[in-house]
Amino acid sequence: MSFDSSESHDDSPQRPSKTQRKREMQALQALGEQIIALPEGQRAQLPLSDDLLAAVEETGRIRSHEGRRRHMQYVGKLMRREDLDAIRAVFDRFEQERQRHDLAFHKLERWRDRLIDGDQAELEAFIADYPDVDRQTLRQLIRNARSERERGKPPTSARKLFKLIRDTAGV
Known part of the structure; x- marks a missing residue:
């Protein structure tokens, strides 16, 4: 058998x-x-x-x-x-929120770089998008950031500029 x-x-x-x-x-x-x-x-x-x-x-x-x-x-x-599916769904939501936050942060970093590297048109575009910005402080920080970059100094003004952009954008 x-x-x-x-x-x-x-x-x-x-x-x-x-x-x-x-x-x-x-x-x-x-x-x-x-x-x-x-x-x-x-x-x-x-x-x-x-x-x-x-x-x-x-x-x-x-x-x-x-x-x-x-x-x-x-x-x-x-x-x-x-309920593992429900727990994983919340983790997925956390991840999506983190990605949205990161994207918004990167957008602000690009604005900072465009303002420092750019010309008057970039400044006017930013003011058009965010009309409530303190224009005098914005211009001064851009000038200072450019000067720091040219002299090889730490980017103190660039950080302040980013903070101003972030606070203006509400992120």
């Missing part, structure tokens, strides 16, 4: 291998680490159970390396009962 192993396993449900379960547990622990690393204001936006919140807060009091390792295993175990 020949024994075909493929036939006997077709009827039984496939259980994840020990390696796969370990990978999943490590992924949950990593997500727990991300939650722990968040500022408290962002952490409050996550849909977490009271047990997990208590465990996350407890993590800050653990000093021993081995104690923290065991505690992270516990956090990973608690993560199995959480």
